Amino acid sequence: MRVVFADCSVDYSGRLDAHLERAHRLIMVKADGSVLVHADGGSYKPLNWMSPPATMRVRAPEGVDAEAGVTEVWEVSATKSDDQLVIRVFSISADYTENLGEEPGLIKDGVEADLQKLLAEQVERLGEGATLVRREYPTPIGPVDLMVRDGNGGYIAVEIKRRGGIDGVEQLTRYLDLLGRDARLQPLHGVFAAQEIKPQARTLAEDRGIECLVLDYDAMRGMDHPEDRLF
Incomplete structure (x- = not known):
């Protein structure tokens, strides 16, 4: 899992369109291809996300993005649809990757x-x-x-x-x-x-x-x- 704290804006296009203005946020990139964007609030629910299966491509900014100070553009595309999550990164304050290994799964009490x-x-x-x-x-x-x-x-x-x-x-x-x-x-x-x-x-x-x-x-x-x- 990769955990990134970044100054970023976020756009989602697909079944619905959504936009998050530039702010400092937590981005989680999981091994299954999912990407989640969190704020410091809202409990466990992300502000926006892309569910797996998905692929992510990181490219350099161009044109207006470069002029606005964007340093990286993350394009996360769904495998089975045209949905796309685009994260424009202005700066990164922390970037940490950890291999969590195989998940044994939740054991429910009272099965x-x-x-x-x-x-x-x-x-x-x-x-x-x-x-x-x-x-x-x-x-x-x-x-x-x-x-x-x-x-x-x-x-x-x-x-x-x-x-x-x-x-x-x-x-x-x-x-x-x-x-x-x-x-x-x-x-x-x-x-x-x-x-x-x-x-x-x-x-x-x-x-x-x-x-x-x-x-x-x-x-x-x-x-x-x-x-x-x-x-």
């Missing part, structure tokens, strides 16, 4: 695997007397997250999502259709569990006889303390 593990350890949340049969219970089209024995001798197929949408309900419906053909798993019903369940998904689930369960991730980890709440 589906974490929720599955916690609910498998706390199956009593599914009802009194519930016991775990197996995680990743197989079906011909893929595993359902949890198979649980309820306190009345029946079975519960549980599909777990971070954010529960209609697709998740459809997925559980297919699992229930296949699992329902196994006489050993009768009676069987489904539970759609998620940290957040969209209203349309809840409506569809309840219409199909599927129970919805909202999971409180902090409470399941033992990090939620009701006595510390103001409300």
